[in-house]
Amino acid sequence: MEEDKRNIWIPIKKNYETNEYRAILSDTSIDRDGERMSKTLLQKWANSPNKFIPMLMDHKNEIMNMVGQWSDPVLVENGDSSALMMKPKWFLSNPNAQILKGMLDEGAELGLSIGAIPKSSKVVKSTDDTS
Numbered sequence: 001m002e003e004d005k006r007n008i009w010i011p012i013k014k015n016y017e018t019n020e021y022r023a024i025l026s027d028t029s030i031d032r033d034g035e036r037m038s039k040t041l042l043q044k045w046a047n048s049p050n051k052f053i054p055m056l057m058d059h060k061n062e063i064m065n066m067v068g069q070w071s072d073p074v075l076v077e078n079g080d081s082s083a084l085m086m087k088p089k090w091f092l093s094n095p096n097a098q099i100l101k102g103m104l105d106e107g108a109e110l111g112l113s114i115g116a117i118p119k120s121s122k123v124v125k126s127t128d129d130t131s
Contacts, residue, residue: 011111012088014104020087021104023112025053025070027083042084046075055088056113057096067097067112088112 012023025045026037045051054061055068070086077083090097104110 011109012104013109022085022087023070024076025084025086028081037084039082042082043075045084046073049073053086057100059113064094064096067091067094067100 012021014021026042028036028039028042030036045053049072051073053070054066055070057065057067068088068090071089072087074085075082076085090101092098092101100110100112
């Protein structure tokens with residue numbers, strides 16, 4: 001049986017004051033596919049600092065597309081919204097990672113990806129109006 005795999009696009013930016021990169025991996029808002037991550041899952045990932053979450057340069061899980069991994073998880077909360085923020089750990093032995101990091105250093109606004117395999121899901125009625 002083939003697993004249902006979701007690809008998540010992650011905007012990543014550099015803070016030039018601290019010279020650090022940060023990205024929101026996911027949040028509890030409804031995404032463009034009409035889906036959302038649960039706060040419980042985001043908390044679980046934030047409380048698992050050694051969990052390996054690959055950083056892919058696009059949605060293809062191929063070795064040369066793995067440009068790093070996500071580290072230092074922090075759950076950020078704002079009212080009813082929660083988001084998982086992490087730092088990238090670059091695999092600079094991969095020339096693609098060098099290119100992407102260089103582009104960010106030059107001010108590019110990029111999105112990177114993770115491959116997530118849902119373990120469970122449920123349909124919930126939401127009061128959010130996405131129209």
